[in-house]
Amino acid sequence: MNRDPSAASALDIAARYDCARSLAREAARLGMDYYLKRDVLTVEHKGDDLQDVVSIADKQIEAFIRARLAERFPEDGFLGEESGSAGLGARCVWVIDPIDGTACFVNGLHNWCVSIGLLIDGEPHLGAIADPNHNELFHGCLGQGAFVNDVPMKVSGATHVAQGVTATGTFHPRGKEHFIPFLEKLLADGGMFFRNGSGALMTAYVAAGRLLGYYETELKSWDCLAGLVMVKEAGGCVNDFLRNDGLLRGNPYLVACPGVYRQLAEMIGPSLDS
Numbered sequence: 001m002n003r004d005p006s007a008a009s010a011l012d013i014a015a016r017y018d019c020a021r022s023l024a025r026e027a028a029r030l031g032m033d034y035y036l037k038r039d040v041l042t043v044e045h046k047g048d049d050l051q052d053v054v055s056i057a058d059k060q061i062e063a064f065i066r067a068r069l070a071e072r073f074p075e076d077g078f079l080g081e082e083s084g085s086a087g088l089g090a091r092c093v094w095v096i097d098p099i100d101g102t103a104c105f106v107n108g109l110h111n112w113c114v115s116i117g118l119l120i121d122g123e124p125h126l127g128a129i130a131d132p133n134h135n136e137l138f139h140g141c142l143g144q145g146a147f148v149n150d151v152p153m154k155v156s157g158a159t160h161v162a163q164g165v166t167a168t169g170t171f172h173p174r175g176k177e178h179f180i181p182f183l184e185k186l187l188a189d190g191g192m193f194f195r196n197g198s199g200a201l202m203t204a205y206v207a208a209g210r211l212l213g214y215y216e217t218e219l220k221s222w223d224c225l226a227g228l229v230m231v232k233e234a235g236g237c238v239n240d241f242l243r244n245d246g247l248l249r250g251n252p253y254l255v256a257c258p259g260v261y262r263q264l265a266e267m268i269g270p271s272l273d274s
C-alpha cells in the first residue's frame with residue numbers, strides 16, 4: 001500500500017496497544033475458566049481432519065474479542081480463526097486467534113494462549129500473546145520494543161543451531177513433505193527440535209531468546225501475526241510471510257535470531273519462499 005508512513009501516527013496506536021494487552025489478558029482469563037472445565041466441553045473436528053479441533057471456548061472467546069474491538073474501534077477490520085473476516089480494506093486490521101494450541105487445550109496440555117495482532121497498512125504493527133498457565137503476557141509494538149510482562153525481550157545471540165533448541169512443526173497438509181528433510185538436516189548439524197502445539201507461543205519464545213528459531217512448513221496468519229512484530233523488535237529475522245495472500249491462505253514460516261536464520265533457511269531450501 002502506498003501511504004505516507006508518517007500517517008500511521010495519525011492513528012491512536014497507543015490506545016490500540018493498550019487494548020490488545022488488556023483484551024488478551026481478559027480473554028485468557030476467560031479461556032482459563034473454560035480450561036478448568038474442559039472435561040465437559042464439546043469438542044468438534046473441523047471438516048475431515050481429526051487433528052483439527054475446535055471447542056465452544058474458541059468460538060465464545062473469539063466472539064468476546066470481536067465484540068470488544070468492534071465497540072472500541074468500529075472503523076477497524078478483523079480476521080479471526082473461527083469467525084472469518086470483515087473490513088479487510090481498513091488501515092487497521094486485527095488478526096486474532098482466540099485459542100492458539102486448541103489441541104493442547106482440549107487434552108489438558110498447558111501450551112495454549114490468546115493471540116491478538118494488528119496490521120497497519122498491511123504491516124504487522126503490534127501484538128499481544130497471553131499465556132495464563134504461565135502468567136506471561138508477551139507484547140510488542142513497532143519502534144517500542146518487545147516485552148514479556150515488563151521485561152524487555154531479546155533474541156538469542158547464538159551463531160549456530162548446535163548452540164540451542166529450535167522449534168519446528170507441521171500441521172497443514174500443504175508443505176508436509178518438507179518437514180522430515182528439514183528435521184534430518186537440523187539433527188545432522190547438531191541442532192535439537194522443540195514443538196509445543198502453539199505457533200504463537202513458539203514465536204514469542206524466539207523473541208524471548210528461549211528458542212533459536214521456529215520453522216513451520218505452513219502456518220496461518222492468526223497463529224503468528226501477533227508474534228512477528230515481537231521477533232523483529234527483539235532483534236530477530238522473519239521471512240516474507242505475508243507475500244502471495246499469506247494473510248488469508250497462510251505460508252511457510254521462519255523466524256530466528258540473526259546468527260542462525262540463514263543456516264535454517266538453507267536447510268529448508270526454496271520451499272520457504274515458494
Ligand code: 2AM
Pocket residue numbers: 051052053081097099100101102103169170171197198199200216219223
Ligand atoms: P490452533 O490451535 O489455533 O489450531 C502450528 O502447529 C499450528 O497448527 C498451531 O498454532 C495450531 O493452531 C495448529 N494446530 C491445529 N491442530 C493442531 C494439532 N493437532 N497439533 C498441533 N497444532 C495444531
Ligand code: CA
Pocket residue numbers: 058081097098099100101102
Ligand atoms: Ca485457534
